[in-house]
Amino acid sequence: MLEIIDYGGGNLGSMTRCLERLDIPYKRVGGSGRSSVSAQPSGNYPLLFPGVGAFGAAMQHLHDRALTDRIRGLVNDGVPYLGVCIGLQVLFESSEEAPDVPGLGLLPGVIKHYRRGKVPQIGWNALKEGPIKLNSALTTNDPLNKASTEENLATLSPLEAKRQALRVFVAQQGESATAYFVNSYYPVPDAPELTLFTADYYGDFCAAAQLIDSQRNITAFQFHPEKSGPFGHQLIQEWMTHVV
Amino acid sequence: MLCKRIIPCLDVANGRTVKGVNFEHLRDMGDPVAMALAYQNQGADELVFLDITASVEDRGTTIQLVQRVARELMIPFTVGGGIRTVDDAYRLLEAGADKVSVNTAAVTNPQLMTDIATAFGNQCCVLAIDARQMAVNATHSSTTPNDHRWAVLTHGGRKVAELDALSWAQQAVTLGAGEILLTSWDKDGTRSGFDIALTQTLATQLSVPVIASGGAHNAQSFVDVFTDGCADAALAASLFHDGDTTVQLLKQTLAAEGIAVRL
Incomplete structure (x- = not known):
C-alpha cells in the first residue's frame, strides 16, 4: 500500500494507472478537498508524490493543504518517499522556476533551468551510474539472474542494500535502462553522493536523487517511470520491493 | 543523450483504426488498443x-x-483531431492522453494554445502544422534559405491559411506550444522520404522539439530526417501498418547508422 499525494495540478491518472498495472494498492491523500482525497498522509505507508507541474504552484498547493510540515515530518521520521518529476523538484531548497518560493529543503541543492538544447527536454534518455560507483561484485555473479541479485543484496547491511538495489537493477538492464523525460528544469544536488543516476542532455545532469540513512529514505526521479514502458514499471516495483 | 523518437500514428474513427484516402473510403485496420500495444512491444x-x-x-x-x-x-501518447476548445483538451487529458495536438482551431483561435498551456503546461500542447510548398510570392514571409516557402494548410488540407509555416510555428511557441508536429502536404502519402528542407528549416530555428511527418518510405528516410533534417522525432503510419518494416527493425538500422535510439 502506498499513499499518493494528490497535487491538484499533476497528471495523477498516469501514475495511478501504472500502480494498477503493477497491482500496487494506493490511497490518495492531501488532495483538493473532495472528501475522498482530503485525508492527510498517515505515515503508515510510503509516500509517492508524482506529476508534472510548476514548482511554485506545487509548493503553493502543499502550503494551502498544510502539507509542507507534514511531509517534512514524515520523511524525517523515516517514512519512505518516492518523488517523480515535480515530486523530485519540491524536495530541494529552491528552483529557478520560482526563485522566491522555498522548497521542502529535504535535499540540499537547487533546481535549474536547461540553458542548452530544446526546452522542454522531451523523450527517452539513457540512465547512467551516478558519481558513486556500483560495487561491481554485486553484478558480476550472473547479472541476469534475479535470484543472484537478491542474494548479493542480502550480503549487505540493510541500509546499504536499499542504497544499492536500484543501482544493481539499472546496471542489469543495460541499454534498456532508458527513461522518458519531460522537463525544462533539472536538479543540482549539493553533494555528489545524492545523485543516484545521471543522464546526458548537453552534459550530464542528475536524473535521479537518493538519500538513505538511518533516519531518512528518500528516492526521486526526474523522469517518468510510469511512462517509461516495462523498464519504468519494473523500476517502481524494485523500489517497492527493495527500497521501501 | 536524448534519443530520436519513432512515433507510429493511428487514424481512428468510431473507436477503430482506419485507413483511407483523403479521409474517404475508410478501411477498418483493427482495434487501436491492440495495435498500440503491438507498437509499444516493438519499441x-x-x-x-x-x-x-x-x-x-x-x-x-x-x-x-x-x-x-x-x-x-x-508509453506516452498524443491525441489530435477536432480539438476546438480547452474543454475538448481537458476531456482527452483527463481520459489519459499525455498530450493533445491542435491544428485548424489554433489557426482560427491562437489563444487556444495559450489556454491549454496555462491550464496543463506547454509540454502537453502540440501544434500540428500541415505545410505545403508554395511559389515564393504566394505568402507574406520575407527570408528563408533557398527561397523555400511553406504555407500552412487547415481543414485537413482543404484551405490555405495566410501564414508562413516557420513564422506560424515561432508564434505558436511563444503562445504555448511545447512541440510541433510538422506534416509535409507535398510528401504525405508519396512514400518518397520526408521533406528534409522543411523539417530542417523549422527544427533548427525553433526552441521546441519538431516531429517530422509525411513521406516515410524506408529506414533511409528516417536517417535523412534525423541527420540532415535535424528532426527530434519522426512519425509514420502506413509504413508500419502495412508491415513494410517494424519499429524494432527500423531502430536497429538507425542504431547501426550511429543515430541515438532507444533499443
Whole structure:
C-alpha cells in the first residue's frame, strides 16, 4: 500500500494507472478537498508524490493543504518517499522556476533551468551510474539472474542494500535502462553522493536523487517511470520491493 | 543523450483504426488498443492517435478509446483531431492522453494554445502544422534559405491559411506550444522520404522539439530526417501498418547508422 499525494495540478491518472498495472494498492491523500482525497498522509505507508507541474504552484498547493510540515515530518521520521518529476523538484531548497518560493529543503541543492538544447527536454534518455560507483561484485555473479541479485543484496547491511538495489537493477538492464523525460528544469544536488543516476542532455545532469540513512529514505526521479514502458514499471516495483 | 523518437500514428474513427484516402473510403485496420500495444512491444517511443471521426456525437467513443489506451499503454501518447476548445483538451487529458495536438482551431483561435498551456503546461500542447510548398510570392514571409516557402494548410488540407509555416510555428511557441508536429502536404502519402528542407528549416530555428511527418518510405528516410533534417522525432503510419518494416527493425538500422535510439 502506498499513499499518493494528490497535487491538484499533476497528471495523477498516469501514475495511478501504472500502480494498477503493477497491482500496487494506493490511497490518495492531501488532495483538493473532495472528501475522498482530503485525508492527510498517515505515515503508515510510503509516500509517492508524482506529476508534472510548476514548482511554485506545487509548493503553493502543499502550503494551502498544510502539507509542507507534514511531509517534512514524515520523511524525517523515516517514512519512505518516492518523488517523480515535480515530486523530485519540491524536495530541494529552491528552483529557478520560482526563485522566491522555498522548497521542502529535504535535499540540499537547487533546481535549474536547461540553458542548452530544446526546452522542454522531451523523450527517452539513457540512465547512467551516478558519481558513486556500483560495487561491481554485486553484478558480476550472473547479472541476469534475479535470484543472484537478491542474494548479493542480502550480503549487505540493510541500509546499504536499499542504497544499492536500484543501482544493481539499472546496471542489469543495460541499454534498456532508458527513461522518458519531460522537463525544462533539472536538479543540482549539493553533494555528489545524492545523485543516484545521471543522464546526458548537453552534459550530464542528475536524473535521479537518493538519500538513505538511518533516519531518512528518500528516492526521486526526474523522469517518468510510469511512462517509461516495462523498464519504468519494473523500476517502481524494485523500489517497492527493495527500497521501501 | 536524448534519443530520436519513432512515433507510429493511428487514424481512428468510431473507436477503430482506419485507413483511407483523403479521409474517404475508410478501411477498418483493427482495434487501436491492440495495435498500440503491438507498437509499444516493438519499441515505439510514443504514439499519436488522430481522431478523424466526422460527427461531434461520436467523440464520446474517442474518449472511451483514450481511456482504454491509457489503462494499458506504458508509453506516452498524443491525441489530435477536432480539438476546438480547452474543454475538448481537458476531456482527452483527463481520459489519459499525455498530450493533445491542435491544428485548424489554433489557426482560427491562437489563444487556444495559450489556454491549454496555462491550464496543463506547454509540454502537453502540440501544434500540428500541415505545410505545403508554395511559389515564393504566394505568402507574406520575407527570408528563408533557398527561397523555400511553406504555407500552412487547415481543414485537413482543404484551405490555405495566410501564414508562413516557420513564422506560424515561432508564434505558436511563444503562445504555448511545447512541440510541433510538422506534416509535409507535398510528401504525405508519396512514400518518397520526408521533406528534409522543411523539417530542417523549422527544427533548427525553433526552441521546441519538431516531429517530422509525411513521406516515410524506408529506414533511409528516417536517417535523412534525423541527420540532415535535424528532426527530434519522426512519425509514420502506413509504413508500419502495412508491415513494410517494424519499429524494432527500423531502430536497429538507425542504431547501426550511429543515430541515438532507444533499443
